[in-house]
Amino acid sequence: MAEIWIQEEEVSDKFLGELGHHIKVKGSLKAAYFISEGSEGDYVERNRKYLQDFLITQNKYPLYLTFVYYHDDYKEFQETLHESKIDCKISFLEETRTYWTALKNVRYHPPYFMVKIMDARSLSVVLEETYWLPAQNEFYAISYSENLFFQLETVTEWGRTRESSVANFELDEETTFITIFHDGAGFYLYSNKEKYSTVKNLCSNLPKGTVITQINDTLVSDDSFESD
Numbered sequence: 001m002a003e004i005w006i007q008e009e010e011v012s013d014k015f016l017g018e019l020g021h022h023i024k025v026k027g028s029l030k031a032a033y034f035i036s037e038g039s040e041g042d043y044v045e046r047n048r049k050y051l052q053d054f055l056i057t058q059n060k061y062p063l064y065l066t067f068v069y070y071h072d073d074y075k076e077f078q079e080t081l082h083e084s085k086i087d088c089k090i091s092f093l094e095e096t097r098t099y100w101t102a103l104k105n106v107r108y109h110p111p112y113f114m115v116k117i118m119d120a121r122s123l124s125v126v127l128e129e130t131y132w133l134p135a136q137n138e139f140y141a142i143s144y145s146e147n148l149f150f151q152l153e154t155v156t157e158w159g160r161t162r163e164s165s166v167a168n169f170e171l172d173e174e175t176t177f178i179t180i181f182h183d184g185a186g187f188y189l190y191s192n193k194e195k196y197s198t199v200k201n202l203c204s205n206l207p208k209g210t211v212i213t214q215i216n217d218t219l220v221s222d223d224s225f226e227s228d
Helices: 043-060 074-083 120-130 199-203
Strands: 003-008 021-028 031-036 063-068 088-092 096-098 107-110 111-117 141-143 149-158 158-168 176-180 187-191 213-216
Touching: 021 120, 031 043, 031 199, 043 120, 063 096, 063 120, 074 111, 074 120, 111 120, 141 158
Parallel strands: 003 213, 021 158
Antiparallel strands: 003 031, 031 187, 063 111, 063 141, 088 111, 096 107, 141 176, 149 158, 176 187
8 A cells, every 4th residue: 555745836937947857837836735755765666556556557658767877788678668568759958968988078968768658568678777867867758748859958957057858848748747856856747737736636537545654744643535
């Protein structure tokens, strides 16, 4: 039985840039939440499994998964996904990164994968194959619509400016998207749909048997928020 805590987040440009990845939203959001099974023990696997259960419970497809990968073996990883019957496209960010070899520094454009998920089986396979990436803090997002694009912009980090490919989500219609918290220890859910517009609405759409131990700064001491 999953035990989670939920934090309502203020929807703002500042918040969307605090997670280690710069995100912009074009359109209005009704709500944003942080949902986590904690960060102790085998927390990466627990949070991956809860995200999987959450998405399967919503039973809405297709889902669009976008994640940034490493440069050196992305073709081999593409083959791994194909062997699991998962089709994907690969593109490259405009920003540049550097890795070091014994002889020189190599600059490259990071590849990113775009996967269209059509059913629960594919969802489970993809999460099992890829969730280690957000656990290592690579960009990773799941959306209910094909609404994500990257745009090169100048950003400021730790007092320094650099060129970064910023993830832009276009909300021209009712939709929901998810990004992963630091080290894979939970996820952020952003939505302009009524079904997630309040904590009560969100709780009514959680996987069966979910136990909520805390909402914002308030501990939940009974089973009044246990999902049916």
